[in-house]
Amino acid sequence: MKSLGSIRRSFAPWNDPQARPFISFRNVTKRFGDFTAVDDLSLDIHEREFFALLGASGCGKSTLLRMLAGFEHPTSGAILLDGQDLAGIPPYRRPVNMMFQSYALFPHMSVEANIAFGLKQDGMPKPQIEARVKEMLKLVRLEQFARRKPHQLSGGQRQRVALARSVAKRPKVLLLDEPLGALDKKLREATQFELMDLQQELGLTFLVVTHDQEEAMTMADRIAIMDRGKVMQVATPAEVYEAPASRFVADFVGNVNILEGTVSERSGDAATITGASGAQIRVENAGAAAAGSAVAFAIRPEKIRVSSRRPEGAANVMEGEIWDLAYLGDMTVYHVRLADGQVVKASALNSSRTVDDPLSWEDRAWISFAPDAGVVLTR
Amino acid sequence: MARAIETTTGGEAAARAGAQAGEGPGTRLAAALASRFVILVPYLWLLFFFLVPFGIVFKISLSHTAIAMPPYTPVLGLGEGLAGLFAGLRELSFENYLWLVDDALYLNAYVSSVVIAAVSTLLTLVVGYPLAYAMARAPGSLRPVLLMLVILPFWTSFLIRVYAWIGILKPEGLLNQFLMWVGVIDTPLLIMNTHTAIFIGIVYSYLPFMVLPLYATLEKMDFSLIEAAQDLGCPPMSAFWKITFPLSLPGVVAGCLLVFIPAVGEFVIPDLLGGSQTLMIGKTLWNEFFANRDWPVASAVAIILLLILVLPIMFFQRAQARAQEQER
Numbered sequence: 001m002k003s004l005g006s007i008r009r010s011f012a013p014w015n016d017p018q019a020r021p022f023i024s025f026r027n028v029t030k031r032f033g034d035f036t037a038v039d040d041l042s043l044d045i046h047e048r049e050f051f052a053l054l055g056a057s058g059c060g061k062s063t064l065l066r067m068l069a070g071f072e073h074p075t076s077g078a079i080l081l082d083g084q085d086l087a088g089i090p091p092y093r094r095p096v097n098m099m100f101q102s103y104a105l106f107p108h109m110s111v112e113a114n115i116a117f118g119l120k121q122d123g124m125p126k127p128q129i130e131a132r133v134k135e136m137l138k139l140v141r142l143e144q145f146a147r148r149k150p151h152q153l154s155g156g157q158r159q160r161v162a163l164a165r166s167v168a169k170r171p172k173v174l175l176l177d178e179p180l181g182a183l184d185k186k187l188r189e190a191t192q193f194e195l196m197d198l199q200q201e202l203g204l205t206f207l208v209v210t211h212d213q214e215e216a217m218t219m220a221d222r223i224a225i226m227d228r229g230k231v232m233q234v235a236t237p238a239e240v241y242e243a244p245a246s247r248f249v250a251d252f253v254g255n256v257n258i259l260e261g262t263v264s265e266r267s268g269d270a271a272t273i274t275g276a277s278g279a280q281i282r283v284e285n286a287g288a289a290a291a292g293s294a295v296a297f298a299i300r301p302e303k304i305r306v307s308s309r310r311p312e313g314a315a316n317v318m319e320g321e322i323w324d325l326a327y328l329g330d331m332t333v334y335h336v337r338l339a340d341g342q343v344v345k346a347s348a349l350n351s352s353r354t355v356d357d358p359l360s361w362e363d364r365a366w367i368s369f370a371p372d373a374g375v376v377l378t379r
Numbered sequence: 380m381a382r383a384i385e386t387t388t389g390g391e392a393a394a395r396a397g398a399q400a401g402e403g404p405g406t407r408l409a410a411a412l413a414s415r416f417v418i419l420v421p422y423l424w425l426l427f428f429f430l431v432p433f434g435i436v437f438k439i440s441l442s443h444t445a446i447a448m449p450p451y452t453p454v455l456g457l458g459e460g461l462a463g464l465f466a467g468l469r470e471l472s473f474e475n476y477l478w479l480v481d482d483a484l485y486l487n488a489y490v491s492s493v494v495i496a497a498v499s500t501l502l503t504l505v506v507g508y509p510l511a512y513a514m515a516r517a518p519g520s521l522r523p524v525l526l527m528l529v530i531l532p533f534w535t536s537f538l539i540r541v542y543a544w545i546g547i548l549k550p551e552g553l554l555n556q557f558l559m560w561v562g563v564i565d566t567p568l569l570i571m572n573t574h575t576a577i578f579i580g581i582v583y584s585y586l587p588f589m590v591l592p593l594y595a596t597l598e599k600m601d602f603s604l605i606e607a608a609q610d611l612g613c614p615p616m617s618a619f620w621k622i623t624f625p626l627s628l629p630g631v632v633a634g635c636l637l638v639f640i641p642a643v644g645e646f647v648i649p650d651l652l653g654g655s656q657t658l659m660i661g662k663t664l665w666n667e668f669f670a671n672r673d674w675p676v677a678s679a680v681a682i683i684l685l686l687i688l689v690l691p692i693m694f695f696q697r698a699q700a701r702a703q704e705q706e707r
Contacts, residue, residue, distance in 0.1 A: 071606055090609070090614075091609040091610055092615075098606075098610045100606070100607055104601065104603040106608075107604075107626065117611050117613075118612055169612070
């Protein structure tokens with residue numbers, strides 16, 4: 001059986017209808033004055049899941065996180081954690097901890113004291129606190145910085161202190177607000193994998209808010225794509241990328257070509273889509289698109305092949321002209337201008353060092369793709 | 380990528396070094412002289428308007444009272460040549476300081492001044508802290524207005540504002556009239572000419588000096604720290620004492636010293652509101668100078684007062700230096 005994406009996941013409680021969700025947002029709405037930050041949103045998150053809320057700034061993702069932490073209260077709707085309604089429970093009594101975007105480390109306390117802060121609040125006996133702090137310092141590899149103050153640490157070290165402080169209490173859920181936003185690119189990539197390992201090791205439920213799709217794709221089991229206070233799609237990274245539910249999601253995640261047209265023929269799962277200029281696209285996965293309806297055909301650049309001669313035996317072939325070219329090292333990006341004027345982006349992995357028939361600007365070129373390479377979008 | 384950045388910064392540094400070398404020694408000397416001159420101006424100011432008057436007062440404190448113009452001897456001068464000047468210097472003595480120790484009046488006045496100033500400072504802190512906190516948490520658009528309201532009283536004379544308090548606090552004053560009209564009390568409260576009146580006067584007059592430094596530190600504070608503390612299980616009141624208050628300590632220290640130091644030597648408020656019963660060093664000083672016409676003892680009182688105040692001022696500067704170190 002064919003699978004979306006290259007990773008097989010054994011952990012997928014969201015596919016089990018018997019599984020009880022761990023966190024439930026039920027018809028949650030949050031308004032600030034006339035502004036609706038979260039709009040009648042429902043969402044289920046399972047235990048031990050690494051869940052990402054992805055969206056542009058102002059889409060309501062941070063508000064959602066802050067409502068779960070208890071800093072904001074829903075205007076209407078309910079938030080349930082492990083079956084318990086959180087309404088009326090103040091932040092300091094909720095079994096969730098948050099890692100703040102600014103890290104919010106206490107500047108007048110040492111690294112140790114920062115990590116021990118939450119444990120002291122719980123009245124944990126001193127020897128146990130010391131043991132837990134030591135364990136946390138080891139976990140984030142900051143043993144020799146225990147007595148330093150936050151301002152004596154680098155950005156990456158501060159991030160790790162914030163992480164250690166927020167997991168020290170072993171919360172049921174760890175909330176991460178743009179956890180890697182303040183780090184540089186290299187460090188960010190390394191830390192992504194560290195966070196994933198940490199989540200596996202501690203067996204906690206992670207809920208991360210981010211505007212960085214690569215971050216969400218790398219780390220999360222499932223992603224919720226948000227726009228203007230609503231959830232547009234909740235799915236695994238592969239599903240979000242390979243089977244977006246709408247034009248918005250297809251466009252928001254990664255690069256995409258969107259070709260508008262109408263379904264001119266339908267038989268079983270297959271269909272033919274005819275564009276305004278008469279160009280026809282044959283697809284094998286038309287889904288729910290009814291005959292005669294206006295649809296969008298979305299295809300990712302790497303699914304399109306560009307060649308200097310007309311390819312034989314391809315299901316879909318279109319002729320055009322090389323409009324723009326970019327060599328990025330690991331791959332080459334082509335912008336091909338079709339006969340009707342639309343520019344299609346295509347990319348090719350440079351899997352060998354030499355190429356037989358290199359293309360140049362204004363060359364005649366053909367693009368081709370398989371009948372299941374794209375998706376038909378009705379929304 | 381990282382290497383590319385390094386090369387650019389390296390190139391910039393080289394360019395800057397080249398530019399500096401191109402300026403030549405003449406311009407550099409002029410710049411050095413100019414910067415010396417800039418430092419010189421405040422030093423000269425301090426010399427003429429602080430150190431020289433201080434020296435004069437110190438000299439008077441070592442002189443003897445005399446019924447003359449000026450009312451002390453010796454009057455040092457070069458009128459009788461250098462020998463006369465040395466003869467005058469030999470006459471100076473510390474007897475006025477011994478007198479201050481002999482008469483319990485002065486010690487009592489110092490102690491009572493420090494106690495009154497300390498209590499008023501504490502009261503000002505208790506009143507000023509919530510005010511500054513509320514200002515720091517107020518919406519950004521409202522803050523300039525609130526700041527303006529704190530500074531507004533400075534637009535009228537300090538003396539007039541203290542006189543106004545007489546009108547409010549006296550037995551038939553506004554406060555008593557109001558309380559009796561409401562029916563809270565039957566007989567007027569005697570606030571005028573008590574320590575309470577002095578406390579009210581000092582708290583009222585010095586409140587801006589407390590609020591402004593407190594506001595400055597609280598406004599800089601990242602309030603997500605409070606959220607972090609609550610998130611980690613700390614109730615709001617406890618979060619205040621564990622996070623907000625320790626972080627606002629530089630402001631607390633600055634505010635307290637700005638109130639305490641002038642309050643110790645305060646003369647107008649105890650004189651107008653405290654009546655004849657209160658003993659404060661500012662009033663004692665005034666009496667020595669103008670009622671007793673004993674300039675040498677008055678000067679000695681002033682010098683000792685200065686010594687008492689130098690300690691908290693030094694403490695203040697140390698605290699400030701430490702706070703700056705922390706921020707770096």
